[in-house]
Each structure stands twice: as C-alpha cells, then as structure tokens.
Amino acid sequence: IDTTPRLFGMPLKYVSLITLAIQNAALALIMHYSRISTPPDKKYSAATAVLLVELLKGSISFCIAYHRVDEHGARTQPPQQQNFPRKAAKEGFLGDVCRRVGCVTERLGRLRREVFSPDCWKLSIPAILYVIQNNLQYIAASNLSAATFQVTYQMKILTTAFFSVVLLRRQLSRAKWASLCALALGVGIVQIQSGDAGAKVGGGGMLEGASEMHPLTGLTAVLCACFTSGLAGVYFEMVLKGSHADLWVRNVQLSLFSIVPALVPIFVSPSSFSPSSSPSTHSSSPPPSPPSPSTHGILQTAFANFTPSAYLTILTQVLGGLLTAIVIKHADNILKGFATSLSIILAFLVGMLAFGERATAGFVGGAGVVLVATWVYNRGEGARREGSGSGREVVVFD
Numbered sequence: 001i002d003t004t005p006r007l008f009g010m011p012l013k014y015v016s017l018i019t020l021a022i023q024n025a026a027l028a029l030i031m032h033y034s035r036i037s038t039p040p041d042k043k044y045s046a047a048t049a050v051l052l053v054e055l056l057k058g059s060i061s062f063c064i065a066y067h068r069v070d071e072h073g074a075r076t077q078p079p080q081q082q083n084f085p086r087k088a089a090k091e092g093f094l095g096d097v098c099r100r101v102g103c104v105t106e107r108l109g110r111l112r113r114e115v116f117s118p119d120c121w122k123l124s125i126p127a128i129l130y131v132i133q134n135n136l137q138y139i140a141a142s143n144l145s146a147a148t149f150q151v152t153y154q155m156k157i158l159t160t161a162f163f164s165v166v167l168l169r170r171q172l173s174r175a176k177w178a179s180l181c182a183l184a185l186g187v188g189i190v191q192i193q194s195g196d197a198g199a200k201v202g203g204g205g206m207l208e209g210a211s212e213m214h215p216l217t218g219l220t221a222v223l224c225a226c227f228t229s230g231l232a233g234v235y236f237e238m239v240l241k242g243s244h245a246d247l248w249v250r251n252v253q254l255s256l257f258s259i260v261p262a263l264v265p266i267f268v269s270p271s272s273f274s275p276s277s278s279p280s281t282h283s284s285s286p287p288p289s290p291p292s293p294s295t296h297g298i299l300q301t302a303f304a305n306f307t308p309s310a311y312l313t314i315l316t317q318v319l320g321g322l323l324t325a326i327v328i329k330h331a332d333n334i335l336k337g338f339a340t341s342l343s344i345i346l347a348f349l350v351g352m353l354a355f356g357e358r359a360t361a362g363f364v365g366g367a368g369v370v371l372v373a374t375w376v377y378n379r380g381e382g383a384r385r386e387g388s389g390s391g392r393e394v395v396v397f398d
C-alpha cells in the first residue's frame with residue numbers, strides 16, 4: 001500500500017520541495033529589499049524580526065500539533081465522552097460546555113506531556129544554531145546583493161552533505177558526491193556570470209544607494225550561516241527521525257528553545273540592534289542619548305521602523321521554516337539543498353520576466369549543470385526511500 005502523504009494528488013515531498021524553492025527565491029529578494037530600501041537610521045531590528053518569526057512559527061506549529069494530538073496519542077475516548085449523547089441531553093447546555101472544556105483540557109494535557117518530554121532538550125541545540133543563523137542572514141542580506149547572497153548561501157549544500165555523513169552516517173554513492181560537486185560548480189558559474197546583472201535581479205541595483213553595503217561582512221556572515229545551516233538541519237533531522245515524536249511537537253519544542261536566545265540580543269544590547277545605532281548617521285551630530293533601560297523603552301526601540309516589506313519578510317520566513325520542517329521529514333536535508341539551489345534559477349527567471357534581464361550563456365550553462373546534478377542526485381531515490389514519509393521510518397543513531 002502506498003502510504004506516501006499527498007497534496008493535490010502529488011507526493012507531499014515534491015509539493016514541499018517545489019514550494020520551498022519558490023519561497024527561497026522570494027525570501028532573498030524581499031529580505032534584501034526590506035533591508036536596503038531604507039537608510040541605516042531607519043532600519044528595523046533584525047533581532048526582533050527573528051523573535052517574531054519564532055513566535056509565529058511556534059504558534060502555528062502548536063495549533064497543528066493540537067489538532068493532531070488525537071491522531072498520534074491514545075485513541076480511547078475519555079470517560080466523560082463515552083455516553084455523551086444521553087448525558088448531554090440530560091445535562092443540557094452546561095453539560096455540553098463542561099464536556100468540551102474537559103476535552104480541550106485533556107488534549108492540552110496530552111500535548112504538554114509530549115512537548116515537555118524527557119528528550120525535549122535535544123532541540124535546544126538546533127534552536128540556538130538557527131537563531132544565530134537567522135540573525136546572520138539579515139547581516140548578509142544587508143551587505144550583499146540578493147543574487148550574491150542567494151548563490152553564496154548555496155554552499156550550505158556542501159556543509160549539509162558533510163554533516164549528513166558525519167552525524168547521520170549517511171553513505172553517499174560516488175554518483176551523489178559527483179552531483180554535489182557538479183552542483184557547487186553550477187552555482188559557481190551562475191555566480192561568476194551574474195556579477196552585475198545579478199545585483200539587478202536581486203532588486204538591489206536601483207536601491208544600493210539607500211544603504212551602504214560591506215561585502216566582506218556579508219560574505220563572512222553568509223559563510224558562518226552555511227555552517228550553522230548544515231549542522232542545525234542535520235541535527236534536527238537526526239532528532240526527528242530518531243524517534244516517533246510528531247513533527248509539529250518537535251517544531252513547538254524548537255520554537256520554545258529559540259525564544260530565550262532570540263530575546264538576548266533585544267534585551268542585552270538594544271542599542272546595537274536599534275535603528276539609531278548606525279555610526280554613519282551620527283558622525284556629525286552629538287552621540288544619541290542611551291535608550292531607556294525600561295522594558296517599555298526597549299520594546300519601543302525593538303519594534304521601531306517595521307515597514308510592510310519587513311512584515312512580508314517575516315511571513316516569508318515563517319512559511320520557509322514550516323516548509324523546511326516538512327521537507328526534512330518527508331525528504332532530507334540534502335534534497336532540500338537541491339530544491340533551494342533551483343530557486344536561484346527561479347529568481348533569475350523572475351528577473352528576466354519582470355525586469356527584462358537577458359539570460360547569458362554562462363547562466364544557461366550553470367543552470368543546466370544545476371538541473372542535471374539535481375536529476376542525478378535524485379535518481380532511484382524514490383524507490384529506496386519509499387515509506388519514509390509515512391512517519392514510521394525510524395533511523396537509529398548511536
């Protein structure tokens with residue numbers, strides 16, 4: 001029996017991979033635009049954005065986990081429900097309300113036990129890594145063109161493969177290693193040829209003047225983010241597939257452990273993340289007075305300058321986080337990397353259609369290499385991993 005989960009008749013694995021590719025392309029453009037379109041003294045706080053993403057993602061995951069709690073929990077009816085129709089008729093409206101409240105309490109109790117399970121601490125490691133990574137992404141997007149950021153960030157495919165082999169003891173065939181190298185090559189070709197045109201596709205070309213960029217800072221941030229992406233992604237996969245715990249419960253745990261590290265930069269040093277912190281804007285004027293130490297003052301600073309594009313960035317990141325979790329569950333981290341590398345091509349195509357960019361021979365060649373590498377990596381994958389999406393596959397790690 002084919003137990004592969006499907007959406008609109010297509011395996012969820014492919015739907016989520018395609019959607020993730022589109023989300024990645026959109027995020028690089030929107031995040032870059034949101035950071036670069038305003039002068040430095042009007043930038044929204046990246047630390048607050050990271051916190052909001054975690055809160056929103058955690059809340060959505062909690063709702064899904066609550067909805068699913070009966071599916072994977074005990075299926076026996078609670079005692080007060082067993083002869084409900086007769087009892088409810090007897091007790092009327094009040095009885096009905098009491099029964100519903102009892103049901104909710106019972107479900108919440110079961111969910112609480114799952115979320116605070118003895119092994120929940122394992123999620124603290126990817127949670128901290130992801131918070132660092134999400135902050136680094138903002139630094140990179142503020143200092144590199146969208147295209148350069150997007151292409152350089154693809155190096156996370158190699159760090160992911162490395163950690164998959166080291167932590168998951170995953171064995172990659174020679175063909176898969178070759179396709180990984182080909183992918184890096186394809187990405188490199190796209191990057192070299194995209195140079196100037198890429199910056200325009202990234203939406204940065206006409207906006208670079210609004211905010212100064214520091215390529216070395218951006219490059220350092222993106223390389224560190226590649227490292228955390230590989231490690232956190234593979235670690236999350238290891239925890240997820242090493243137990244029968246529900247994906248959405250794991251996501252709630254991840255968000256819960258993210259809250260404290262996400263709050264630290266806001267509360268410890270609000271001025272360094274605040275819009276008034278840029279040294280360039282105050283070079284000729286007296287230094288700004290230190291922000292109010294009160295919680296109210298910190299919150300005011302933290303939520304200043306949130307433009308519609310900032311909120312759109314946050315929503316796109318939330319979508320990306322949820323999709324990433326689904327992809328890691330139903331496919332794996334390396335396949336996720338291939339999907340996101342396709343997003344470069346997607347972003348370029350959007351640039352061609354929307355901004356009239358012309359595809360160069362280098363781009364077509366690089367994109368072709370990426371597509372062939374993706375196809376080679378995927379060959380035979382479907383048959384071998386059959387059933388992995390059923391939720392019953394448990395990989396044992398020692």
Ligand code: C5P
Nearest residue numbers: 057130134229233251320321322324325
């Ligand atoms: O760049 P990368 O693919 O590593 O980014 C993954 C993103 O997905 C991060 O922003 C991370 O916070 C998010 N994520 C999530 N839930 C998971 C796994 C990743 O929100 N279970």
